[in-house]
Every structure is written in structure tokens, then in C-alpha cells.
Amino acid sequence: MIQLREIDLNLLLVFQLMYRERKTGPVAEQLGLSQPAVSNALGRLRKTLNDELFERTSRGMRPTPFADAIAESIGYALSTLQDGLNYQERFDPIQSERAFCLSMTDLGEMYLLPRLMAYLAIHAPNISLTTVRDTGRPLKEEMEGGSVDLAIGLLPQLEGGFYQRRLFDQDYVCLMRAGHALADGELTLERFSEAQHIIIEAQGTGHGRVEKQLMRSGISRIVRLRLPHFISAPYIVSTTDLVATVTEKLALQTSKSLGLVARPHPVPIPPAQINVFWHRRYHQDTGNIWLRNIVFELFSE
Numbered sequence: 001m002i003q004l005r006e007i008d009l010n011l012l013l014v015f016q017l018m019y020r021e022r023k024t025g026p027v028a029e030q031l032g033l034s035q036p037a038v039s040n041a042l043g044r045l046r047k048t049l050n051d052e053l054f055e056r057t058s059r060g061m062r063p064t065p066f067a068d069a070i071a072e073s074i075g076y077a078l079s080t081l082q083d084g085l086n087y088q089e090r091f092d093p094i095q096s097e098r099a100f101c102l103s104m105t106d107l108g109e110m111y112l113l114p115r116l117m118a119y120l121a122i123h124a125p126n127i128s129l130t131t132v133r134d135t136g137r138p139l140k141e142e143m144e145g146g147s148v149d150l151a152i153g154l155l156p157q158l159e160g161g162f163y164q165r166r167l168f169d170q171d172y173v174c175l176m177r178a179g180h181a182l183a184d185g186e187l188t189l190e191r192f193s194e195a196q197h198i199i200i201e202a203q204g205t206g207h208g209r210v211e212k213q214l215m216r217s218g219i220s221r222i223v224r225l226r227l228p229h230f231i232s233a234p235y236i237v238s239t240t241d242l243v244a245t246v247t248e249k250l251a252l253q254t255s256k257s258l259g260l261v262a263r264p265h266p267v268p269i270p271p272a273q274i275n276v277f278w279h280r281r282y283h284q285d286t287g288n289i290w291l292r293n294i295v296f297e298l299f300s301e
Contacts, residue, residue, distance in 0.1 A: 002048070009078075010041070012077075012078060013031070014027060015053065018038075019063055019071045019145065022060035022062070023061065051064055051067070075145070075281055076280065079281040091290050093127065094125075096124065099129070100130070100149045100150070101131075101148045102129060102130070102132075102148070103131070103132050103139055103151040104131055104153055107231070108131075109131055109231075110253055112152065112295075113131070116294070138157075140162075143277070146282065149278070149282065149288055150288070151276070151278075152274065152275070153274060154274060155277060161279060162277050163279075163280060164277045164278075165292070166273060167275060167295070169271040170273075172245055172246065172247060172272075173246065173251050173263060174245060174262070174265055174266075175234060175237055175243065175246045175251050175260055175262050176195075176237055176241075176244075176260065177260055178259045178261050180261065181241075183261040187266050189266045192243075192267070193219050193221055193222075195243045196222045196241055196243065197221045197242065198225045199221075199223050199227070200230050201227070202228070202229065210245060213267065224242055234246070234255075238258040238259060238260055245265065245269075247272065276296065
């Protein structure tokens with residue numbers, strides 16, 4: 001059994017950064033060390049833990065199964081220790097120059113960011129935000145490592161190790177231009193199936209279940225265009241005869257300015273529950289607490 005007295009805690013910090021960065025260069029830069037010093041530290045930790053921890057590949061250092069197994073526990077322990085040592089520190093949004101990173105979809109950016117940035121301009125003028133979607137690494141890993149502070153959306157892949165809080169539900173509607181043949185009269189399944197459609201795949205989010213639901217319904221559609229994201233769909237339907245299945249909030253955001261009509265969907269699609277997620281390692285982080293409370297106050301319904 002490995003005892004804590006056998007391990008230099010600084011080696012665990014090196015491990016945590018290496019697990020996140022996967023390269024010795026960025027780790028050395030963040031710790032103010034040379035790359036050989038980082039390699040030497042990893043060598044000491046490998047000997048203590050009796051595992052290679054990281055294996056060299058063409059894309060950087062890949063964690064071993066043992067490293068994957070211990071990474072969350074080590075990260076949580078280091079975060080808890082740092083919070084304990086700095087218990088007197090309080091987050092002051094007026095003075096803080098912290099940069100937060102949020103994971104959200106294109107829909108989230110369109111609906112959430114205008115109000116959120118307007119709030120920050122008044123109440124936290126020196127805070128900056130970055131939004132991300134596909135970073136090439138699983139969102140779970142990004143949030144475990146602290147690269148992403150909060151995630152907002154329909155994200156069923158965030159389960160164990162994460163807290164979540166409901167913001168609102170989203171219904172789905174049929175979006176089309178004003179004057180479209182489906183804009184007036186009863187929107188039946190038959191008329192819906194005869195229209196020309198845009199399919200929005202939205203991979204990496206729970207919105208992909210909408211297409212599965214439509215496929216299971218057995219309704220055939222004429223598909224003219226497939227898109228990876230929602231954001232361009234309103235602009236395309238505004239100048240074509242295409243119909244798109246989108247969230248109600250996107251329809252409300254764009255209908256007036258683009259001359260669009262949103263109709264209740266003829267297929268019974270369960271609403272999407274939009275949540276804000278954060279990793280348990282940052283549950284007590286005062287800045288994270290402040291930001292997620294602001295998001296909840298501004299957007300919960």
C-alpha cells in the first residue's frame with residue numbers, strides 16, 4: 001500500500017498538469033521548470049507508483065489505464081487542499097480579472113451571451129469569457145482539468161462527478177419563411193413529410209435525439225441539406241422553401257428580424273432540458289460559484 005509520506009506532493013502537481021496538457025513543454029512553462037526537470041519528476045513518480053503513467057505517442061503523452069484511474073482523485077485532492085489553504089480568499093467580481101471558459105452550443109451563444117455580457121459589463125467589468133465547443137478532447141476531461149469552468153446545454157454525457165442545475169426546457173418547432181406553403185393551415189404529418197427539409201445533426205449534444213425521434217416516427221422526409229449546427233438554419237430558410245426543426249428559443253430570436261414563421265411541430269418531440277454543469281472539483285471554488293449563480297439568476301425559468 002502506498003503511503004502519502006512516500007510521495008512528494010509536488011510530483012502530484014506535475015502529474016495533474018501532464019494529464020491535462022499531455023506534453024512536457026506546457027507543463028514546464030506553467031511550473032517554471034525545465035523540460036528535463038519535468039521528465040525527472042515523472043520518473044520519480046513512476047518509480048513510486050510502479051506504473052509508466054504516460055506513454056509517448058505521435059500526438060503527445062497518452063495516460064495509462066492506471067493514470068486514468070487515479071487522475072480524478074488526485075485532481076480533487078489538490079483542488080481541495082488549495083481551497084483549504086486559501087479559505088480567506090473571496091471572489092470579488094468588481095476587482096477580479098479572471099478569465100472564465102464556458103462550453104455551450106451555437107444556440108447557447110446566441111441566446112445566452114448577449115444578456116450575460118451586458119451583465120458582466122456592469123457588475124464585473126474586468127472579467128473575460130471564452131466559449132468552446134469541440135476542442136478535440138472530451139468535455140468531461142476539459143472540465144476535470146479546469147480548462148472549462150461551466151458547460152451549458154443538453155449534455156447527457158456529463159454524469160458521474162458533475163453537479164447540474166436546471167435552467168429551462170426547450171420545445172421544438174418547425175421554422176420556415178413567411179409565405180411558405182406550410183405557414184398557413186393545419187400542419188399535418190402528411191404536409192410535413194412532403195416539404196423539403198434541413199437536417200441539423202448537432203453532434204456532441206443531446207439535440208441529436210430529435211432526428212432519432214423523427215426517424216422512429218416513420219415519417220419520410222425530403223432532405224435537401226444537412227448542417228452540423230443550428231445557427232445558420234434560420235438564414236437559409238428565410239430565402240428558400242426549406243423547413244427546419246429547431247428549438248423554440250432560436251425561432252423566437254430570429255423570426256422577427258428574418259421574417260420567419262414558427263409552427264408547432266406535428267411530431268410529439270419531448271422538450272430538451274437545458275442545464276448548467278460544473279465538476280465537483282470546483283464545487284467550492286468561489287469564482288465558479290459566483291458565475292454559475294449569475295447564469296441561473298439570468299436564465300432560469
